[in-house]
Amino acid sequence: MKYFTLISFFFLSILLSFSQDFDTFFVDKTLRIDYSFAGDSKNQHVFLDQLSQLPLWAGRRHNLSEILREGNGQIKVTDVASNKCIYTDAFSTLFQEWITIPEANTAKRSFENTFLVPFPKNKILVEISLRDRKGTYVKFSEHEIDPNDILIKKKGLKDIPNYTAIHQGGAIDKAINVVILAEGYTSSEMDTFREHAKTTCDAIFEHDPFKTLKDKFNFYAVETISEDSGVSIPRKNIWKDTAFSSHFDTFYSDRYLTTSHVKDIHDAIAGIPYAHIIILANTDTYGGGGIFNSYTLTTTHHPDFKPVVVHEFGHSFAGLGDEYFYDSDVLDNTYDLETEPWEANITTLVNFSTKWKKMLKENTPIPTDPKLANKYDVGVYEGAGYSAKGIFRPATDCRMKTNTCKNFCPVCQRAIEELVKFYTEQKK
Numbered sequence: 566m567k568y569f570t571l572i573s574f575f576f577l578s579i580l581l582s583f584s585q586d587f588d589t590f591f592v593d594k595t596l597r598i599d600y601s602f603a604g605d606s607k608n609q610h611v612f613l614d615q616l617s618q619l620p621l622w623a624g625r626r627h628n629l630s631e632i633l634r635e636g637n638g639q640i641k642v643t644d645v646a647s648n649k650c651i652y653t654d655a656f657s658t659l660f661q662e663w664i665t666i667p668e669a670n671t672a673k674r675s676f677e678n679t680f681l682v683p684f685p686k687n688k689i690l691v692e693i694s695l696r697d698r699k700g701t702y703v704k705f706s707e708h709e710i711d712p713n714d715i716l717i718k719k720k721g722l723k724d725i726p727n728y729t730a731i732h733q734g735g736a737i738d739k740a741i742n743v744v745i746l747a748e749g750y751t752s753s754e755m756d757t758f759r760e761h762a763k764t765t766c767d768a769i770f771e772h773d774p775f776k777t778l779k780d781k782f783n784f785y786a787v788e789t790i791s792e793d794s795g796v797s798i799p800r801k802n803i804w805k806d807t808a809f810s811s812h813f814d815t816f817y818s819d820r821y822l823t824t825s826h827v828k829d830i831h832d833a834i835a836g837i838p839y840a841h842i843i844i845l846a847n848t849d850t851y852g853g854g855g856i857f858n859s860y861t862l863t864t865t866h867h868p869d870f871k872p873v874v875v876h877e878f879g880h881s882f883a884g885l886g887d888e889y890f891y892d893s894d895v896l897d898n899t900y901d902l903e904t905e906p907w908e909a910n911i912t913t914l915v916n917f918s919t920k921w922k923k924m925l926k927e928n929t930p931i932p933t934d935p936k937l938a939n940k941y942d943v944g945v946y947e948g949a950g951y952s953a954k955g956i957f958r959p960a961t962d963c964r965m966k967t968n969t970c971k972n973f974c975p976v977c978q979r980a981i982e983e984l985v986k987f988y989t990e991q992k993k
């Protein structure tokens with residue numbers, strides 16, 4: 566009995582020593598760090614813009630010094646005194662998409678990016694690294710932050726927009742906090758917005774594994790008011806004055822709806838508990854965008870509103886890749902076919918063992934013929950990531966491939982479930 570007690574005590578103290586990390590290094594507030602990412606296709610730079618403090622921390626409290634899903638970049642926070650990594654996170658950016666388009670060969674541009682980290686008790690070193698096409702991380706910025714710096718502006722203490730909880734799965738410090746924001750809704754359209762926010766939440770929970778992990782999420786509808794109704798559609802010469810200045814035709818692609826006004830988004834929700842952002846655009850024009858650990862932006866009056874918002878949330882929340890392609894997409898430049906992409910649900914087979922290899926039935930042919938889809942619900946089907954050749958997806962259909970499919974494929978489901986656990990449970 567005594568032996569058992571000692572063992573129990575030993576394990577308990579290990580658990581405590583892990584779970585104490587948050588309180589050891591952080592207070593229950595957020596340090597918001599704004600950057601400008603600037604440059605062109607050849608040279609990129611990351612410049613520190615502004616620091617601010619938000620009144621509470623609504624991000625993860627577990628596995629703080631680890632990354633589960635990589636993105637196109639990483640932020641790393643080191644405690645200066647102990648030289649210990651105390652927080653890290655992955656992200657993707659619009660800037661890194663822009664540098665792949667022809668315009669970036671002849672012009673230099675800058676893009677806003679904002680990252681949230683728990684507010685440190687002591688001096689920290691913050692590093693920003695970006696992933697190149699070959700998958701190598703290159704450090705672009707390194708700077709110290711003193712939490713007592715008088716120039717850290719306190720935000721979120723007043724002028725907080727109305728917000729309501731539309732789903733409450735747990736306490737703020739135990740659940741994943743998602744905010745749904747209004748874009749292009751005037752003050753008289755807030756009833757409609759709240760309905761759309763509820764539809765969004767319901768659509769996400771119609772999909773596994775979100776359905777079974779409902780208790781791990783909080784969803785809040787935030788009534789961010791726009792001057793004009795609707796959003797900007799540049800190809801039709803329609804420009805609207807909206808809360809986040811979003812527009813279609815991003816990078817001259819009709820359906821690509823984004824905003825580069827990232828600081829406006831974070832300013833609007835300072836003081837509200839959030840870690841993930843969904844923005845609903847009040848228009849019937851088809852389109853959207855989802856950037857990993859940045860935001861989902863999608864349109865609400867289109868018949869495909871529900872599948873699209875879930876698809877985009879697959880990008881922005883879980884870092885899933887697009888499983889679609891068109892037969893004409895042969896020389897798309899998005900992915901390097903000799904590098905394993907970081908997204909959990911697509912592969913170039915360069916390093917397939919890090920993907921869903923273990924989920925394949927014995928003797929599954931690689932690549933898998935789509936005619937055998939009934940036999941292999943998980944396979945290696947060619948065509949994904951905007952390329953008909955050289956990139957493979959796990960299933961013939963998936964929420965990350967078409968709007969008609971009802972579910973995420975088994976590999977996407979596993980990827981989402983792993984991430985939810987990583988955010989909400991201490992790894993053993």
Ligand SMILES: [Zn+2]
Nearest residue numbers: 963965974977
């Ligand atoms: Zn999938």
